[in-house]
Amino acid sequence: MQATPGEFEIIRDYFAGAPRGEGVVLGIGDDCALLQPPADGLLATSVDTLVAGRHFPADADPAAIAARALRVNLSDLAAMNARPLWFTLALTLPHSDAEWLRGFADGLLQTAQAYGVSLVGGDTTKGPLSITIQVTGGSTAPLRRDGASVGDAVYVSGPLGAAAAALPLVLGQKLAGDSERKEAQRAYYFPEPQLATAAAIAPLASSALDISDGLLADLGHICEQSRVSADIDLHALPVAAIARQLAGEGALELAACGGDDYQLCFTVPQERIPELEQLGLEAVRIGTVIEGAGLSDNGERVRAWLDGERWFPESAGYQHF
Ligand SMILES: [Mg+2]
Structure with a gap:
């Protein structure tokens, strides 16, 4: 070289x-x-x-x-x-x-x-x-992946699916108008590191990570490290407006599995939830930590639910740049 x-x-x-x-x-x-x-x-x-x-x-x-x-x-x-x-x-x-x-x-x-x-x-x-x-x-108060306990509530810090919906436009695989293309560029190239949210939740959260590979995959990392599992209600997911605009009905799947949004996923013990809710954050509760016993490290630790039934992504994998 x-x-x-x-x-x-x-x-x-x-x-x-x-x-x-x-x-x-x-x-x-x-x-x-x-x-x-x-x-x-x-x-x-x-x-x-x-x-x-x-x-x-x-x-x-x-x-x-x-x-x-x-x-x-x-x-x-x-x-x-x-x-x-x-x-x-x-x-x-x-x-x-x-x-x-x-x-x-x-x-x-x-x-x-x-x-x-x-x-x-x-x-x-x-x-x-x-x-x-x-x-x-x-x-002075680091957040880690290994502190989640059974019964903790699972939260995400803000809307998901924007970057994944934007990617086809960013790659020029899908045509769009000027304003849509600009919004897509912003979603993909200018993710907002959730530093203020992290500082606010640090005294309350039992675990946290940033969502780079997709909510379900990344929450799986918290579950693995914490030796627990989690149930997620897909109706509760905050889906980004631009994801709905660009992907229509596919937006929910992008919010669940698409990456690159860099929102935080974190867990909060039940007794700290009132304090969290008082912070006035954009964060949304999406599920609950449950027992992880009997699951292997590679097992499916995160179970997504939609209308009372287990939900699985239609797409086998997501394109990440
Ligand atoms: Mg990370």
């Missing part, structure tokens, strides 16, 4: 005017960044790679790609109730393209500023387009 000198400097220069965030003793420019961990709490860290043609179309708007790459990582911090602090970026680029890089840097800068997270290091390499971001946050 051959390095492409000079390219990262474009991003660095672009970021030079950005305010230096919390805990950054020494940022980009030396062999390492020097960072001051928060005085209390834990560091939460996560890394994610997006590959062109697999996670986003190669010809997509670079600012949108950057926004999505960072937002998706920030969503993992939200899932653990960690406050965003720092991130590093590794970019693999097929060729030197200053215009693409400026667009990418612009999208990254805007997103970083919006969420108060500082870019503290980076690397570029020549090769097929891919983006790796590692984020680090601080948490």
